[in-house]
Amino acid sequence: MLAGVKELKSFNGGIHPPFDGKSLSKNKEITQAPLPEVAYLYMSQHIGVPAKPVVAKGDVVKKGQKIGEAPALVSAHIHATVAGKVTDITFKPHPVTGARTQVVVIQREGDDEWAPGLDEPQDVEAMSPDDIRNLIREAGTVGLGGAAFPTHVKLSPPKDKKVDAVILNGAECEPYLTCDYRLLMEKTKEVIEGLKIIMKCLGCKNAYVGIEANKPDAYDKVRSAVGEDPHIKVELLEVKYPQGAEHQLIKAILGREFKPTQLPIEAGAVVHNVSTTYAIYEAVKYKRPLIQRVVSITGDGVENPNNLLVRIGTPIEPLLKAARLKEDANKVIYGGPLMGIAQPSIADAVTVKGTGGLLVMRNAGEWQSRACIRCGKCVDACPYGLNPSLLSILCESEHFQQAMEFNLMECKECGCCTYVCTSRRPIVHLIKTAKYELARQKARAQEAQKAKEAQKAQAAPAVTATAPK
Ligand code: SF4
Numbered sequence: 001m002l003a004g005v006k007e008l009k010s011f012n013g014g015i016h017p018p019f020d021g022k023s024l025s026k027n028k029e030i031t032q033a034p035l036p037e038v039a040y041l042y043m044s045q046h047i048g049v050p051a052k053p054v055v056a057k058g059d060v061v062k063k064g065q066k067i068g069e070a071p072a073l074v075s076a077h078i079h080a081t082v083a084g085k086v087t088d089i090t091f092k093p094h095p096v097t098g099a100r101t102q103v104v105v106i107q108r109e110g111d112d113e114w115a116p117g118l119d120e121p122q123d124v125e126a127m128s129p130d131d132i133r134n135l136i137r138e139a140g141t142v143g144l145g146g147a148a149f150p151t152h153v154k155l156s157p158p159k160d161k162k163v164d165a166v167i168l169n170g171a172e173c174e175p176y177l178t179c180d181y182r183l184l185m186e187k188t189k190e191v192i193e194g195l196k197i198i199m200k201c202l203g204c205k206n207a208y209v210g211i212e213a214n215k216p217d218a219y220d221k222v223r224s225a226v227g228e229d230p231h232i233k234v235e236l237l238e239v240k241y242p243q244g245a246e247h248q249l250i251k252a253i254l255g256r257e258f259k260p261t262q263l264p265i266e267a268g269a270v271v272h273n274v275s276t277t278y279a280i281y282e283a284v285k286y287k288r289p290l291i292q293r294v295v296s297i298t299g300d301g302v303e304n305p306n307n308l309l310v311r312i313g314t315p316i317e318p319l320l321k322a323a324r325l326k327e328d329a330n331k332v333i334y335g336g337p338l339m340g341i342a343q344p345s346i347a348d349a350v351t352v353k354g355t356g357g358l359l360v361m362r363n364a365g366e367w368q369s370r371a372c373i374r375c376g377k378c379v380d381a382c383p384y385g386l387n388p389s390l391l392s393i394l395c396e397s398e399h400f401q402q403a404m405e406f407n408l409m410e411c412k413e414c415g416c417c418t419y420v421c422t423s424r425r426p427i428v429h430l431i432k433t434a435k436y437e438l439a440r441q442k443a444r445a446q447e448a449q450k451a452k453e454a455q456k457a458q459a460a461p462a463v464t465a466t467a468p469k
């Protein structure tokens with residue numbers, strides 16, 4: 001325990017992986033990755049409606065120029081991450097969702113120059129909350145912890161909800177990843193400035209920084225950057241997964257609970273992680289769109305794990321080769337081992353806004369799953385109080401409606417149950433598949449209903465108005 005720290009804040013459930021893999025890259029300073037020769041920019045890198053391309057094949061673009069316009073509130077703009085020429089607008093499978101998604105392809109050309117009006121210091125003091133929100137929206141900022149929820153929406157709480165606490169999530173509880181830790185170590189002042197910008201935008205006087213106890217140096221740095229500010233408290237958290245999830249962080253720091261299906265605003269809180277807060281600082285202080293982010297390239301499948309500042313849309317193959325990919329590496333995961341998405345191939349994969357890590361593994365074999373022996377370990381581990389054993393059995397046997405009755409939709413897919421399962425059951429996979437199937441059934445039912453209504457409207461005799469005699 002650090003001097004002056006009386007207790008580590010925590011929550012119920014969760015897991016303690018014995019090896020968190022962070023030592024592989026935690027001491028590697030952030031370095032700029034080589035710029036991609038060709039950048040592939042997905043029009044959907046966020047939760048919400050995909051952006052619409054506002055460039056055409058053959059257009060010449062500058063770095064930071066908007067190339068995709070958000071057509072709805074819950075959406076985000078997409079910007080050119082390199083200067084060059086648009087060589088194609090096509091569709092490709094998305095590295096996270098797998099869905100075919102529109103992509104703008106830019107061949108890098110010319111100097112790495114910002115588009116006019118960008119990269120200029122701004123007077124934050126003189127800004128109103130709306131000015132801040134607009135700059136963040138214009139920058140295409142989204143949550144960089146993986147969920148990629150548009151940040152301007154998170155900073156626009158409904159008028160009847162009160163925010164009395166902003167939490168900077170410095171837990172980075174996902175094993176292996178160190179991108180947020182490096183930003184806390186190397187850009188401490190900027191991240192705290194970003195936190196103050198969020199407080200100003202929300203008109204919130206109090207903020208908390210939550211850091212897991214395995215990062216004592218980051219805790220010290222943040223405390224000294226915060227100084228004597230009485231409105232920002234820095235809290236040390238127990239090293240436990242998923243300490244950085246919003247529900248667990250709010251419970252640990254504020255002692256407040258809310259339903260898994262509700263948003264943090266119900267508990268009067270707004271949570272942003274370190275990478276997002278740094279992106280907010282860049283967007284508001286310097287009018288720099290989100291064109292790059294720190295990515296941890298790590299795991300036992302590379303000889304030189306590192307933390308790189310990578311332009312969004314960069315193909316991952318050269319990044320992995322630069323980290324000296326081992327010959328027997330046989331699995332690449334976007335993100336960490338618990339919530340990450342395994343890639344079927346590295347040949348076509350590129351980074352997106354939510355890519356905080358590329359975890360490369362050797363000897364990652366298939367495992368044999370067995371029947372549930374009702375040991376109850378998954379029930380103890382579930383931080384949301386669900387019964388993952390029962391859910392997995394119901395999902396496996398396609399009793400989806402019954403699974404819904406046992407709160408299927410409250411599952412946050414954290415992976416704790418799968419991690420502890422004695423029978424190595426693919427619990428999260430079964431749950432995700434069931435949710436996907438339910439969403440598909442719902443979409444089909446809606447389409448069928450629409451078609452029925454259209455048929456009915458066609459069949460009904462036309463009503464013509466007659467003038468009164
Ligand atoms: S994946 Fe879902 S069911 Fe499993 S522990 Fe996490 S929240 Fe609970």
Ligand code: SF4
Pocket residue numbers: 371372373374375376377378379388389392420421422423424425427
């Ligand atoms: S941990 Fe696995 S074996 Fe044990 S109850 Fe849960 S699903 Fe069944």
